[in-house]
Amino acid sequence: MWEYANPKRFMGWTAPVLPWAFGLSAVCLTIGLIWGFFFTPVDFRQGSTVKIIYLHVPSALMAINAWVMMLMASLIWLVRRHHVSALAAKAAAPVGVAMTLIALATGAIWGQPMWGTYWAWDPRLTSFLILFLFYLGYMALWAAIEDPDTAADLTSVLCIVGSVFAFLSRYAVNFWNQGLHQGASLSLDKEKNVADVFYQPLLFAIGGFVILFFALVLLRTRTEIRKRRIGALQRREG
Amino acid sequence: MIPLLRRDLMLATRAGGGFGLALVFFLIVIVLVPFGVGPETDILSRIAPGILWVAALLAALLSLDRIFALDHEDGTLTLIATAPVPLETVAVAKSLVHWITTGLPLTIAAPFLGVLLQLDPAGFAAVAGSLLLGTPALSVIGTFGAALTVGVRRGGLLLSLLVLPLYVPTLIFGAEVARRGVAELELTTPLLMLAGITAGAVALLPFATAAVLRMNLR
Amino acid sequence: MIPLLRRDLMLATRAGGGFGLALVFFLIVIVLVPFGVGPETDILSRIAPGILWVAALLAALLSLDRIFALDHEDGTLTLIATAPVPLETVAVAKSLVHWITTGLPLTIAAPFLGVLLQLDPAGFAAVAGSLLLGTPALSVIGTFGAALTVGVRRGGLLLSLLVLPLYVPTLIFGAEVARRGVAELELTTPLLMLAGITAGAVALLPFATAAVLRMNLR
Amino acid sequence: MPDLGKYAAEVLLAYGVSLFILIGIVVLSWRQSQRTKRDLDAAEAQCNG
């Protein structure tokens, strides 16, 4: 299996996969979002804002999953030193940031009508802000280190240590805001949203986001491999 | 370890060393806050434990980049790396010196400065205790961040950005202990969590720090 | 003046330059404060204008020591002093770059970060306006302090101590403007005072800065 | 167009911002990919030529 992670092999098998992945994600996203936006009823309590869920939940999911993927890629790099996995981690970070931003933005916009404020220090929101900072730090570290292997090493360690602290933060934030009478109206109302009418288009949207994420990571990894190759060629030239 | 400790403490206490820096910065924040938010006693005393913790954290954060940067610039770090001292020891020594020059004085000063913020005297012990328990974690985590950015020219910005999210759990539990202490509430859970974070960080992070230093000095 | 400005801005925007530093530090303070003082909206929104001002001031304070220190260390400052540029011009250029890299971005970011602190949207204009008016004074005063300590090895501590009291009037009037703006009160007096401080500092302090630089380089 | 009621602005804004970010990251990634591909071709041509 590892041989597919050799840069040349990787470039080979991803080239034909890429258009399919983008196409499929476009189809899923179109179905999910159009269905959700045009053909679902309005929630009796949240009004039309419930339609935001088709963007909010998939992006929130992918924001977390992107980090998990980076964590695995980092571990693979540290253990097996596969260049592609290090570069894939690097490639995933900006996509993760985009997902986090979408989740934060849609959440904030949703918050205004629901809670009367764009931002509250709700545990989930807070964890996302922290996740956002983790992404920024991770990307900044990649950008700051010149030697590509050292950068891969350092960012991998940061990703691992950061994951541990991200877990701790999640727990801490829950604890911090727990006894602090955040009004009941502010809590995320789960029961309402899992009704079938909302659920099916949501599945499509989630599927679209997942496939889009992978397509983007493949594309960006290819770019990173090419960049690395340019660097190697230039160094050979002197 | 001992020579490293002794030298770093000596450097810290000399003119321009880091010893007073953290304390002065702590003082500055505490003094400025009432000018900013206004002099109302009730507000001040309500935010006092939190502000003390935030100020302590900022003071720790700001003194991080001198942990390795000065030794790196003048070539000492490479020489220490080739000396018969394991880098893990270096990491521990650096963290310890950072704590002695920031965490410890801040802990001692906190109750006194708390007075400026109208901190309820009932909370002195809780604030000082939470700082005593939490600041070692700040030093150890910070040393790790400093090691990550040691090769980066003027990495202060990057360092702050990297360390900030890592500081969040310590801050939350530390400030929670302090606030509950002031309000005389039950504080076992956050206290245990704070102690756990510190113990875990002190036990494990020096290895990560040494590994990262090794990668950076390669 | 133009080459100095251009070079300093170039240096500031390169990796490791100071451009993001102030902004990131500002962000850090704003994010940490709720973790410290707790998530209650009423408290946060009440202290928001003050905390924004204190955070801006700290961000400005922290970026002061790079105004001259880096040029001093690598010998550039002595060479600039013997170049055909009056030191007054150097002082103005340095202040201006400091403001562009700290004051200006902080002013722009303040309303957005204010959201995190539950700042009343009615106060956005007042907070941003007071910062726009007050931060030039912070930069000019800070440049003066940096010039005072330019000969001191690692003078960061001393610098903070010297500049802190000089910052107090600006902070008091600035935060007052912001708070009155949020509360929609009459704010002519503090606004005029703030404008006066800034105008006076900008007009006069560069001469003091140049004089002090001359003494220090002798 | 469905009736979005009194929250039309919010919903549309949310969709607008999200699509903007999504399209942004896709376009950015694609443009970067094209640029590096060009650069790499140039570098390889230089190597062989």
Add this chain to the structure above:
Amino acid sequence: MLRVRDLAVARGGRTVLEGVSFDVNPGEALILRGANGIGKTTLLRTLAGLQDPVAGDITFPEDEGAYASHADAVKTALSVTENLTFWADIYGNPVPDMIWDAFDIADLRDRSAGTLSAGQKRRLGLARLGVIGRKVLFLDEPTVSLDGFSVRLFTNFIRTEHLAKGGVAVIATHIDLGLSAPTLELDTYAASDRPARSSSDEAFL
């Protein structure tokens, strides 16, 4: 062009050299020699106006002096070209084309100065002298870290681009530059252990 009479200079509150007198005419150089710690750096800083003399006079045309110290004043975050352009702009001159070959930095133009080797960085630091167009140069160990070839490049530059055009140079060095110029041995001017004559200490003596 440069006239020094009975100069005494101090460092760290102690007079290190005294009674230094010399003249340098246009087109001439003067080599300063002396053991480590004798006061070469102190003397050059005083000549360049960076510190006040304890006694004596220094005369040279105003706004014509330039100093190059142990430190290179090279900004590691800028490229080689950007470093030179900055100094050219400050002095209101263009960067002369000959500079790239004169200091053999043509290949390094676009390199970030932080990635230069010790000698390359030094060459960049010296190239500044060709950019600022000053007539009276005070150079403190300019050839530190330079290999033999680069030393000759430097000597050549001083001879053909600076002295030949009527400039003067005072150069402290420990090595033989291959420049035919008079030498001033500073060891003979070392201040004896007499009280420092710093004007402000005097009040307390």
Add this chain to the structure above:
Amino acid sequence: MLRVRDLAVARGGRTVLEGVSFDVNPGEALILRGANGIGKTTLLRTLAGLQDPVAGDITFPEDEGAYASHADAVKTALSVTENLTFWADIYGNPVPDMIWDAFDIADLRDRSAGTLSAGQKRRLGLARLGVIGRKVLFLDEPTVSLDGFSVRLFTNFIRTEHLAKGGVAVIATHIDLGLSAPTLELDTYAASDRPARSSSDEAFL
């Protein structure tokens, strides 16, 4: 004692030297010469284990290497004695008495290192070598800023205190140290424009 075979070293991702082989027996020194930027610093850092070689082997007794770089590693806030004591403690040795005269720093013992002249500071940096008691020294331009007398002091130290006791030294320098030792001209080893053999670039070529 020191055996180097077919070594290739890289800096900034580019192989700068390759095919370097030599042996140094106990009591011998080797002088490295080469133009600025040829890769002396890079080679010495690789030998000292501060970076990995691109190819080739380096063997010398474990825990016997020591490196001295362009930078002095002198703490300006500490006194001269404190600086030396620190290194002695780190290596678990006492500070030998001969060191003060060997580097002519006896008079400077209590001076803060920040007030030393360039050459005095360099002497202090070199004195570290006499304190750490390592047998295999890698020295990068040790005599920068030193006057003729100090250079002789240093050469003397290397000859009588280090080589005579069975140590070896690899010294990069641009000047004549007056040490009778073989010279390695690095210019002949400059890596040609053949592919960089950095192991991690290989995967992408």
